[in-house]
Amino acid sequence: MKRDLLLFISFSLLVMVAPQLFSGGYLMNVLVFVGINTMLAIALNLLLGYAGQISLGHAGFFGLGAYLSGILTATYGVNPWIAMPVAAVVVGCLAGLIGFPILKLKGHYLAMATLGLGIIMYIVFNETVELTGGPSGLSGIPNLKIAGVTFDSDVKNYYLIWGVTLAVMLFSLNLANSRVGRALRAVHDSEVAAQVLGVNARLLKVQIFALSAVISSLAGSLYAHTMTFISPASFGFNFSIELLTMVVIGGLGSIYGSFLGAALLTLLPEILRGANDYDIIIYGSLLIVMVMYMPGGLVRGIPILFRKIVRKGEGDHA
């Protein structure tokens, strides 16, 4: 318990001092995306890594949050601080309603159903042109403001996004190590045994699906208010798959793993930019190698790798 808290405090401190270490404006912008993607990966991980239920449509919930916030503020002039929770509640209720029938499905069938859900939302963002602006996007979304400070620079946005990301992390860490988190993992390992012990697996799955959608919606709203412009291209099927990759590469069932996966997959394309046309090949190969040699994800693989290197080093001295 104490160790968990210490780890979280150290991580938070690192996040807070990071802007002092890297002062480049562009890198700040990338780190803002790492924060948003961390929230999204955590949201999906709660569903996939803890409850064992897949979703290939999470980019849709992310987009829905972004569009609801964007439309309410840019078109109807609603205060962003009101638009965000409104969007989250709408998305949560919607996910709960859809979740009841959809979460009866298991495995591949659930994957297909959520895939369809994501595609439907993507089509809606594209086709409801009067509301969303269609493929050319929605612009003029206001920045968030608090006590006279407008979040309009990369550094300010960094602190805003990471403040919320840290809150989401703490929330999820607490949840994972609680009565509800254990019930989720129990459903994952043996649904029938969990039910026999009194866990209402169906209701729990719907609850976590809705919570996961709410966190994704929140990330979407923050994305809309920091970018001030959104278009459907950011919320398509490809991004749902990218989120899934972050969760798996980072480590299923680990909150810090979701951060590692999100950080790697967000930073890697930037690092590989120098490799010109070969970047996609290197990116793909790296993912394959990591899944092969770190099946438990980065969060479990890195310590093992580290220990191996240390042991090898000691062996050389002897």
Added chain:
Amino acid sequence: MLEVSGITQIFGGVTALDAVSFSMSKGDITGVIGPNGAGKTTLFNIITGIYHQTAGSVLLEGKDVSGFPPERLARLAMVRTFQNIELFGGMTVLENVMVGMHTGSSAGLLACALKTPWSISEERRIRNGARKWLEFAGIIDLADHTAGSLPFGKGRLLEIARALAVEPRIILMDEPAAGLNSQETVALAQLIKRIRALGITVVLVEHDMELVMDICDRIVVLNLGRKLAEGTPREIQGSPEVIAAYLGDDD
């Protein structure tokens, strides 16, 4: 305590159970025995809400609970274990038993995630309760091990400890001695007797006759989906029909 009346189960064209009726008294250890294919496990799955019977009803303390899902039966203090143990393999031994305290606790998703003072104190109560049941089952030294890494015999004890954490009034065990060596079986017999001493009604399906005859107060014999006999261990041992069903009929 528990009564089944006229339970019939038809799978496709096969009648797995044919109008089976009997009752189990409070505080007893009741054994359900019979040759392979007699319908014992099917009967267990019906009683515990995993299958839905074609006809007949299940009464728990006089209340008709036919068709209740398992999680509702757990709230009514009925719990079961499985023939090929169903542990939460990725969780620790202690956490497994803590899941057993699910019905006895109530912190919701938000209370857990926001760590309200009340949910923290409940968490402490869950942890202590779970440790108590691990001590009862004699596996407290394994508390921090991963459940998936336990040897089979210890896994069986864990599954029983986890079921007891529900604080059941009735526990159904599907072949608890299957896969255990003779020492482990003796220890299991002691454990089941200690469970009865807590006032918990025990029902078990079992093939190990020595165990059944040693610990059961009453025995129900099933054969080919029908109830063949019912009585004390002594009566069952002397019953010609039972002997015929097990050893084959000469004439």
